[in-house]
Amino acid sequence: MSALLEIRDLVTAYGKIEALKGVNLEVQQGSITCLLGPNGAGKTTLMMTAAGILQPRSGSIRFAGAEIAGRPPHAIVAGGIALVPENRLVFPNMTVLDNLHAGAYQRKDDFASDIERLFIRFPRLKERSTQLAGTLSGGEQQMLAVARALMSRPKLLLMDEPSLGLAPLVVEEIFRIIVQLHGDGVSIFLVEQNAHMALKVAQHFYLMEQGKVTFSGTPGALAEDEVIRRAYLGSAKA
Amino acid sequence: MILDLIQNSFDGLAMGSAYALLAVGFTLVFGVLRRVNLSYGPAIMVGCYAATWMSVAFHSNMLFLLGITVLGSVIAGAYVERLCFAPHRQGSAIAAMVASFALWMQFEEAVTLVMPKHLYDFPPMFERGPLAFGPLLLRPEALVMLACAIVICAVLQFLLTRSQFGLAVRAVIDAPVAAQLAGINVPRVLLLVFLLASAVGGLAGWLIVSTYTQVTPMLGMWSTLKGLLAMMIGGLGSLRGAIVGGVALGLVEAHSQWFLGPQARDLIAYLLLFVLLAWRPRWMTIQSAS
DSSP: OOOEEEEEEEEEETEEEEEEEEEHHHHTTTTTEEEETTTTHHHHHHEEEEEEEETSSSEEEEEEEOOOOOOOOHHHHHTTTTEEOOOOOOOTTSSSHHHHHHTTTTTOSSHHHHHHHHHHHOHHHHHHTTGGGGGSSHHHHHHHHHHHTTOOOEEEEEEOTTTOOOOOOHHHHEEEEEEEHHHTTOOOEEEEEOOOHHHHHEEEEEETTTEEEEEETTTTSSSSHHHHHHHOOTTTTT | HHHHHHHHHHHHHHHHHHHHHHHHHHHHHHHHHHHTTTHHHHHHHHHHHHHHHHHHHHOOHHHHHHHHHHHHHHHHHHHHHIIIIIGGSSSSHHHHHHHHHHHHHHHHHHHHSSOOOEEEOOOOOOOSEEEEEETTEEEHHHHHHHHHHHHHHHHHHHHHHSSSSHHHHHHHHHHHHHHTTTOOOOHHHHHHHHHHHHHHHHHHHHHHHHTTEEETTOOOOOOOOHHHHHHHTTSSSSSHHHHHHHHHHHHHHHHHHHOHHHHHHHHHHHHHHHHHHHHGGGGGGOOOOO
């Protein structure tokens, strides 16, 4: 396995406040990698910087060997990264089908068969394909956000808290889909608050606290209650 | 009396379709960027002046002048977008608006430097006078205005709902960050919308100056005011509203000019806006542009 995504000394700031204070991490080709940490640790900032929505102040992000830090989001999508953003962010006043078409915006080839396949994977979306996305339930919107991201045929899928605010059954469904996608060969970099679920599916995880990676290892490397404590509360010295 | 009503309504409808086009251009920019472009009218004025200059120098034909007006408006519009709107994308809406006011002044100074007379003749759309239908008089210009408005609205509707560009525009209106994440080049879409709006505005400008057959530097302010007024009457931000607002403005102006005199015309139009703003009916809330 080699590093598909390699982040070195990444600093992203909002004005004078540094949200990322020199982050180092790697996502291996073909893995599910998980990033855990308490609220305000900088997880979403890291995702938004990797997707090109936020500009880093310094540091490097290499994807499949090429430097992508500071490149515009559409170029990063073209390179093969898609982000399923926090709180889903579907296009609420567009139909489900138009949402999927928007996800395929850069594709020049025929993507009708992709939509067919996604409709098999997400039958609820097929039932509601002509409905406005804003009228879907939270879980359905999350499915749609994932499906939209897949329309660009990413090599790396970034997911920012896909289980946030969803009922336990829907969370299980989301994680089942994550495992399926991984089986199809998509590498996944996942931000989660739900450490228990995340540790079940991930091959590697990072703990992030106050803008820095404070622990890195495989799911057995740290007792789960210790991980959960730090993921929710931060370490005691903080 | 009935004849007057019919005649005024037709004249108002024709002028109203030119206002509707002005408002549609305004609304495209406002709907997508949520920014007011005060330089919208002045950019149209620059296009009209470019065409006037061509006609003074070469006595060009009217379709060529239409092309020059639209091209001039689009170039001036691109200049406004680059200077006022592209740098303030994440910043303050007020900053963009004030910057566009500065360019308005710049445009007015520039055209009066190149063409210093207060008033220039613009070649008429048609040499012939109005057509008589019994007791009613139809100006052929009015029919062209009406036809242009209908065609442009149909084309825009098709573009926004059926094309790949329209998909991108709707996505940007709906959720700009999600549009970026979907791989849409948002700055490019915004520039294209701006250029499209300027082209529609340029067409409206040509319709108006070749009907009134004269051009003054006041045309810039006039176009911004009429476009803004029609957009606000129609309820800020929807294309359908812009069309309704433009036609309503044209009708109100035509009738009040006839029955109350030319001085009352603008008074009544602003009174209408005042009443609508004070009353604020449900359809006057900000809507999406599609």
